[in-house]
Amino acid sequence: MNSSAEKPWILGLTGGIGSGKSAAAQHFIDLGVHVIDADHAARWVVEPGRPALAKIAEHFGPGVLQADGTLDRAVLRQLIFDNAEQRRWLEALLHPLIAEEIAHHLAQAQSPYAILVSPLLIESGQYAMTQRILVIDVPEQLQIERTLQRDKTSEQQVQAILKAQSSRQDRLRHADDVVVNDRDLAWLHSEVERLHHFYLTLRGGQS
Numbered sequence: 001m002n003s004s005a006e007k008p009w010i011l012g013l014t015g016g017i018g019s020g021k022s023a024a025a026q027h028f029i030d031l032g033v034h035v036i037d038a039d040h041a042a043r044w045v046v047e048p049g050r051p052a053l054a055k056i057a058e059h060f061g062p063g064v065l066q067a068d069g070t071l072d073r074a075v076l077r078q079l080i081f082d083n084a085e086q087r088r089w090l091e092a093l094l095h096p097l098i099a100e101e102i103a104h105h106l107a108q109a110q111s112p113y114a115i116l117v118s119p120l121l122i123e124s125g126q127y128a129m130t131q132r133i134l135v136i137d138v139p140e141q142l143q144i145e146r147t148l149q150r151d152k153t154s155e156q157q158v159q160a161i162l163k164a165q166s167s168r169q170d171r172l173r174h175a176d177d178v179v180v181n182d183r184d185l186a187w188l189h190s191e192v193e194r195l196h197h198f199y200l201t202l203r204g205g206q207s
Helices: 021-030 038-044 051-060 073-081 084-106 140-151 155-164 168-174 185-199
Strands: 009-014 034-037 113-117 132-137 177-180
Touching: 009 021, 021 034, 021 113, 021 132, 021 185, 034 038, 034 084, 038 084, 038 113, 051 073, 051 084, 073 084, 084 113, 132 168, 140 155, 177 185
Parallel strands: 009 113, 009 132, 034 113, 132 177
Antiparallel strands: none
8 A cells, every 4th residue: 555655656558549558458457556547537527417418418419318318429429520619629628527537546546656548648638647658559550450350340430540549659759668569468468567567666657
């Protein structure tokens, strides 16, 4: 257990679609590291009963709600997909709430360091909450192949997601550590273990 004098430092973990960042994050969890996923936080802030959901329904109309009162993500995605102004409105509402949710969960960490996993760590500015950044990198062709296999989606959709995410170069520019995940899962696990032992030696994310 950490004393208040030794609060866990925060590692930001990111990577493009199909990079394997979720598999890496899961292995850190298995090693006892406290992990918060920004995607989960983004879902929690729009749960029924939370103020954000009421504001979204008020702004976009009741059509964004499903029969059970939960957010219809597919409808909302359509509404903002080609509308930059509406997307900015939504981001202005949600980003501060998501950041608050993340900070709340990170504050509960009992491990020597905690991890914030976010596909948009760089783009959303969430990296400002971290002391160190680990990028799971993968060649673009492999990203596309893995995502097509996993999500049964079209190559066109994958390309659109890649375009919306930060470029590899931008992510790598922010990285303190990089794992090129172009081998098998056992190799990824061994890399995570190597980094975990290294991170345990750091104070505040610095050696």
